[in-house]
Amino acid sequence: MEELRQIRLRLKPKTVAYLEEFADDKRFGHLGQVIDHIAEEHKQLANEKWDMQFLTRSISAQVSCHIEELINGQVSAELERIRLAANRSDRHGQILTELLQALMQTEGIEDIMTTDQFKPTFLETAERIVQGRIEHQKQKKDTLTVERG
Numbered sequence: 001m002e003e004l005r006q007i008r009l010r011l012k013p014k015t016v017a018y019l020e021e022f023a024d025d026k027r028f029g030h031l032g033q034v035i036d037h038i039a040e041e042h043k044q045l046a047n048e049k050w051d052m053q054f055l056t057r058s059i060s061a062q063v064s065c066h067i068e069e070l071i072n073g074q075v076s077a078e079l080e081r082i083r084l085a086a087n088r089s090d091r092h093g094q095i096l097t098e099l100l101q102a103l104m105q106t107e108g109i110e111d112i113m114t115t116d117q118f119k120p121t122f123l124e125t126a127e128r129i130v131q132g133r134i135e136h137q138k139q140k141k142d143t144l145t146v147e148r149g
Contacts, residue, residue: 004032 011019016031023034104112115123 019031019034022028022038023031026034026037028034028037
């Protein structure tokens with residue numbers, strides 16, 4: 001049996017009344033047993049509260065990590081597609097520049113007339129066709145995204 005220590009306490013009358021009522025309900029012999037019981041319950045509740053907070057933080061961290069992995073995976077895939085498309089566009093632009101430079105050199109063209117000065121019909125046709133292709137591809141992509149979504 002644990003060693004008991006005697007102390008003097010000053011308590012409010014309503015606290016004493018509550019402790020006496022508690023002692024009667026739980027069939028404790030004296031108020032010391034009641035205070036020991038309440039202290040043990042308090043300690044147990046504090047531990048359970050700490051365990052729940054730890055569990056909540058742990059689950060929250062795991063969920064956050066999982067969500068971050070999913071988002072990073074999706075963003076990485078989309079960024080990879082964008083990077084590849086940009087590389088293709090850059091490569092095509094460089095090829096066209098080289099071809100145009102070679103053609104101008106072969107033809108002996110020293111200077112050009114800009115589209116601000118004159119926009120030929122074939123350029124307007126080409127712009128319209130390319131714009132139509134881009135819109136069609138976007139519509140196909142949007143339709144696939146909705147079907148997968």
